[in-house]
Amino acid sequence: MFIFASASKARLDLLNSIGIFPEKIVQTNIDETIFRNEHPVDYVTRVALEKNKNVEKADGDLVLSADTIISVGRRILTKPTDPQQARQFLDLMSGRRHKVMTSICVFSKGKYYQKVIKTTLKMKRLSVLEKERYLLSNEWQGKAGGYAIQGRAAYFFPFVSGSYTNIVGLPLTETIGLLVGLGYKLSSQTPKGNS
Template sequence: MDHPLLILASASPRRLELLARIGIVPDRVAPTELDETPGRKELPRQLAARLARLKAEAVDAPGALVLAADTVVGVGRRILGKPTDREEARRFLELLSGRRHRVHTGVALRRPDGSIGTRLVVSVVAFQRLTSQQVEAYLESGEWQGKAGGYAIQGRAETFVRFLSGSHSNVVGLPLFETTQLLRGCGWLRP
């Protein structure tokens, strides 16, 4: 059976690695450039869902499947995006220290007919109370760069996590269960 091309609308190497872990290799990677600024009063979950959908719609590939995702870290109603510099990353880590936060990932799959299937996955993560030395060492590692919330759970920051409820792959950037369900639902993956 011929399958439509699968295009990943993301520049994230972590999303490619996660897909490869389950044997999925996109035919093409087509990152999108969008304004990711939250709307007025937009909640973290709403932002993740909206951006995933917009990314799926932005790829010009008629007849292909387009997989897009967006991950947003939220502390209450507050959105922690990708820190712009070391000082913002420090503020994020200090805010996350000793408390729970939520990681929201919107996943969107645009089908060849143009319809879009979506999922929103939320995981709860609790950090230990971080010492100033832990924060400095993490900032020095540079691992915070380009990461929602200023940390990478698949790296050194995993040692900060005292509790996780939900999908670990979601916190990395792509919830694999929900992604495979979307691909199965359109017949691209067999059960």
């Protein structure tokens, strides 16, 4: 059985857009506390692995999990908890480069396989009005770093280097490569109920 361990609608939509329909979707509940002095790559790798380990598995199951963060230098930005924190994140990134990092983790045949994908972006210098307008949209909620590039923040980024789908939440090229390499069979069929 192919299990997707994620509550992210954006990630599921990305998979579905290329014809991958998990047989089961599981929302995991883990402690995502950042350890003192934890490096961004170590953090995102640990969290993706913990999400995967949190899923009940049977022999033959293939389980995909992922975690996405923003890193400004060594500072880790996860999902803001309130508008004030979202504003702090925008202030920190405004006019600067940052990285979006996603760790994908696949469980197959008793082993965990992981890969971290990094995309570099530069956010334009945002005016106070642009920040306020964005915060009022509430689009920052549930998004690593407090923005969604596929939404109202699309024009914030004059420079992007790397995987666009990584920024949305799941680097598709690398995810498919890992899944297929571990035996997942791509199909041209749609799930039951879809035409």
